[in-house]
Amino acid sequence: MFAILLVLHADSRHGYAIMHDVETLTEGGVTLGPATLYRSLQRLRVDGLIEELDEEVSTHAASDRRAERRRIYRITTAGRAAARAEADRLSAMVAAARRVGVLSSTNRHAS
Structure with a gap:
């Protein structure tokens, strides 16, 4: 979940x-499969560390008026604080x- 917060930080x-x-x-x-990703995103949402936005995305030709919703995730202020705290903990x-x-x-990586 920390890695998710890091990529959403920007x-x-x-x-x-x-x-x-x-x-x-x-x-x-770290390689996330869809199930792990969406469980983690749900947990981060419940904890108030990220929020979900809706974005309408046209997936068809311009003449076709149908569109689908794409879930977009954004880090919250609490999520930024949690990421910073975890980074400080790991650094220590x-x-x-x-x-x-x-x-x-x-050494860059431990063996």
């Missing part, structure tokens, strides 16, 4: 873009790992 996105951007951001370390844990020798300052 801009609102629809579900497929969130899946793609999480995978890109984590360099393939990485610093602790360096202090005890689990990570060196030149």
